[in-house]
Amino acid sequence: MRSGSRIGAALVGLATLPLGVLLSGCVTTQQVAARARLVDARIRASQTPLRLTRESPDVRVTRVSLLHGLGGTALAVALRNTSSRSLTDLPIVVGLTTAAGRKLYLNRSANVDYLDNHVVVLPARGLVTWVYTSSGRLPSAARPFAEVGVTQLPEPVAGTLPRVAVTRVPSGSSSAALTLSVSNLSGIPQYSVPVYAVAVRSGRWLAAGRAIVAHLGTHGQATVRLTLLGSPRAASLRLSVLPTIFQ
Secondary structure, eight states, rough: OOHHHHHHHHHHHHHHHHHHHTTTTTOOOOHHHHHHHHHHHHHHHHTTTOSSSSSSSTTTEEEEEEEEEEEEEEEEEEEEOOOOOOOEEEEHHHHHOOSOOEEEEESSSSOOOOSSEEEEEOOOOOOEEEEEEEOOOOOOEEEEEEBBBOOOOOOOOOOOOOOOEEEEOOOOSSTTTEEEEEEEOSSSOOOEEEEEEEEEEETTEEEEEEEEEEOOOTTTTEEEEEEEEEOOOTTTEEEEEEESSSO
């Protein structure tokens, strides 16, 4: 599903909830309006080509790996926030540099899924492994790259981030097919929540994948399937999940 459709559904959900539900607990009408504005801004951003106005001085790309699997290709990127504050809605472009030195961008065009060219949040001094996936097979000889810009959206308040968690659910599936349980440990509803997985052995990234949870209610839980692209056999698994609504 495209970002516009999925995040648009989240916005509709916000708009159609009964007022009593929206205002329950400590939620104010201003907070509800801010959530709707953020979702709407992400929809509009996904509908236009992505261009980095300038690279972020606070984000360091520490690692980029291209991983091939039977179902497609994953490009995993390790990002470190060197600043003392959380950074939100960072545009990220990824691609391949050919042997001739030509750069081939993979995710800059219009109507690309928002989560395919944005990092929704990088915690202060934190490290996040962000994953882009493609159903096609990308050339192995090319060198992958990633560039991270500064947010082009009005920055929401993101002091103390809402807590979300992910764990693997034991199953009889193959090592590449994961069943994951995702929990919202906060009182803030979450929409279009990205879940990332990287398989690691002896310091090498062997496989990676991404899944999306459409909606996590306050203190809610959901199960999602994630397929790793690469060769995850006999590797340890690193899971991460990022909140998308911050207040």
